[in-house]
Amino acid sequence: MISKNRVEELINGRIGELNNGLFLVDLSISASNVITVELDKHQGGVSVEDCIAVSRNIEHNLDREQQDFELNVSSAGLDRPFRVLPQYIKNVGRTVKVVKNNGEKLEGILKNVNESGIVIENSKKEKVEGKKKKELIVEQHELPFDSIKETKIVITFK
Numbered sequence: 631m632i633s634k635n636r637v638e639e640l641i642n643g644r645i646g647e648l649n650n651g652l653f654l655v656d657l658s659i660s661a662s663n664v665i666t667v668e669l670d671k672h673q674g675g676v677s678v679e680d681c682i683a684v685s686r687n688i689e690h691n692l693d694r695e696q697q698d699f700e701l702n703v704s705s706a707g708l709d710r711p712f713r714v715l716p717q718y719i720k721n722v723g724r725t726v727k728v729v730k731n732n733g734e735k736l737e738g739i740l741k742n743v744n745e746s747g748i749v750i751e752n753s754k755k756e757k758v759e760g761k762k763k764k765e766l767i768v769e770q771h772e773l774p775f776d777s778i779k780e781t782k783i784v785i786t787f788k
Contacts, residue, residue: 676705
């Protein structure tokens with residue numbers, strides 16, 4: 631079986647050479663040597679050229695004569711949940727949907743990220759006692775990473 635550490639070294643080596651904000655989100659190698667690599671970028675999106683550069687570095691440094699493999703290199707995708715801290719950091723200021731481990735769902739703006747968790751801010755109009763009109767209530771929710779099952783970007787077309 632192909633060594634995951636070796637593939638990760640090849641990926642990180644090329645990412646370092648490119649020096650364009652690219653980072654590894656996920657790497658998996660199946661029992662049948664299907665290598666799947668997901669990348670993201672701190673600023674903007676992952677280009678086809680980024681995927682080709684990483685793919686070629688892996689292709690040229692693994693010997694197909696020794697072990698045959700299939701290689702898939704792609705961007706993490708907007709519809710996929712966040713899996714690493716840099717994805718959270720990249721998306722500060724965007725609207726996200728969080729599903730907590732207990733099934734509770736929260737939607738709001740990702741305001742802050744640190745090593746232990748995130749802060750989500752949402753607002754809603756509620757009737758306040760003694761007032762005729764509903765008022766805008768802003769709430770901030772601090773969520774530790776160990777309480778989060780999944781976080782995704784909310785895609786809107788405006």
